[in-house]
Amino acid sequence: METGKKVVILLEAFLALMVLAALLLMLQGKNGQDxxxxxxxxxxxxxxxxxxxxxxxxxxxxxxxxxxxxxxxxxxxxxxxxxxxxxxxxxxxxxxxxxxxxxxxxxxxxxxxxxxxxxxxxxxxxxxxxxxxxxxxxxxEPDNYAMGTVLAEELLADYNGKVDGKTIGIFSETNDSEAANNREKGFRDRLADTQAEITWTVSGHSGEAKENSLAAQPEVNFVVALDDDSLTAAGEESAANNLHGAVVYGIGRSTEAVYYLDTDHVKCLVVPDxxxxxxxxxxxxxxxxxxxxxxxxxxxxxHKVLRRETLFSKENQEIIFTMSQ
Missing domain, CATH: 3.40.50.2300 (Response regulator)
Incomplete structure (x- = not known):
């Protein structure tokens, strides 16, 4: 091979290496200083x-x-x-x-x-x-189906599985999301072999509608709230004695949800991490x-199950701490 051609090939190889080095420096800059x-x-x-x-x-x-x-x-x-x-x-x-x-x-x-x-x-x-x-x-995301299942299991445990003839209302912010659907499915599937009756399902509440929708529903023994907004709305209605004695179970993730648990307006709270x-x-x-x-x-x-009696135990302190940051 002629010397001139060797020089050209070496020069092209050198330039290619320079371009590659420049590209790597740009990427490192993106991941480093910038x-x-x-x-x-x-x-x-x-x-x-x-x-x-x-x-x-x-x-x-x-x-x-x-x-x-x-x-x-x-x-x-x-x-x-x-x-x-x-x-x-x-x-x-x-x-x-x-x-x-x-x-x-x-x-x-x-x-x-x-x-x-x-x-x-x-x-x-x-x-x-x-x-x-x-x-x-x-x-x-958390396992939404599992959280719905756990919610039903906690309710059943509180009544030794004797919920025949009991009525339940399900309260959620929306029924259009995968999360809401799977939470409700998990809850319903776990109760499928009982004689408890799900009397109504309310979703799509917001603003004034959120404040009034629960009180407008037929009386039930249990209100099951599937998200934080619904849980805090149910807790508020329970505190105002607007639920006719219904016991509230739900899924929540805020300090307000924990407040309603602590004040006994929510019986059991399932909290996603x-x-x-x-x-x-x-x-x-x-x-x-x-x-x-x-x-x-x-x-x-x-996810974790919180109860009023163990709310401030050492194992629950970390999850409550993160809610307050």
């Missing part, structure tokens, strides 16, 4: 029920050395179009990934999958599709950003 930014979008982000979740995000951000930004969504419920616009705005303003509580509406899955082609997307709390077998997006929902969702997202071509992985977190 903080990676992850935006978080959840409904009613200022609500107290997100306290433990936010604390988990904060701790994970410190451990991973990344910046986390929680979008202010106010008190109104986002639509699919509004969530789409908000995600678009976050990405346009530097978000390298997004953590999203999916809107329980048709089209949410398709909308979020389009964004996944641009940045990593992690869901929290629920899948975007009502049928979780159809979802293609990673999600960090929201700290770990925040911590794991951000950690998994950070891993995908730092390890290129690494697919985001979801996570299932645990």
């Amino acid at each position: 903080l990676v930014k992850v935006s978080v979008i959840v409904q009613n982000s200022d609500d107290a029920q997100w306290a433990a979740f936010k604390y988990g995000l904060k701790m994970a951000a410190e451990d991973q050395g990344i910046e986390v930004f929680i979008a202010n969504t106010g008190g109104s419920t986002l639509t699919v179009e509004e969530e789409k616009n908000l995600i678009e705005w976050e990405i346009d303003n530097g978000a390298d990934a997004v953590i999203v509580q999916p809107v329980p509406e048709t089209g949410a899955e398709e909308m979020l999958k389009k964004f996944e082609k641009r940045v990593p997307v992690m869901l929290v709390g629920s899948t975007a599709s009502k049928d979780r077998t159809l979802t293609k997006l990673p999600v960090t 929201e700290f770990n929902v925040g911590y794991q969702s951000l950690t998994k997202t950070a891993e995908s950003l730092k390890r290129h071509f690494h697919k985001v992985q979801g996570e299932t977190v645990s």
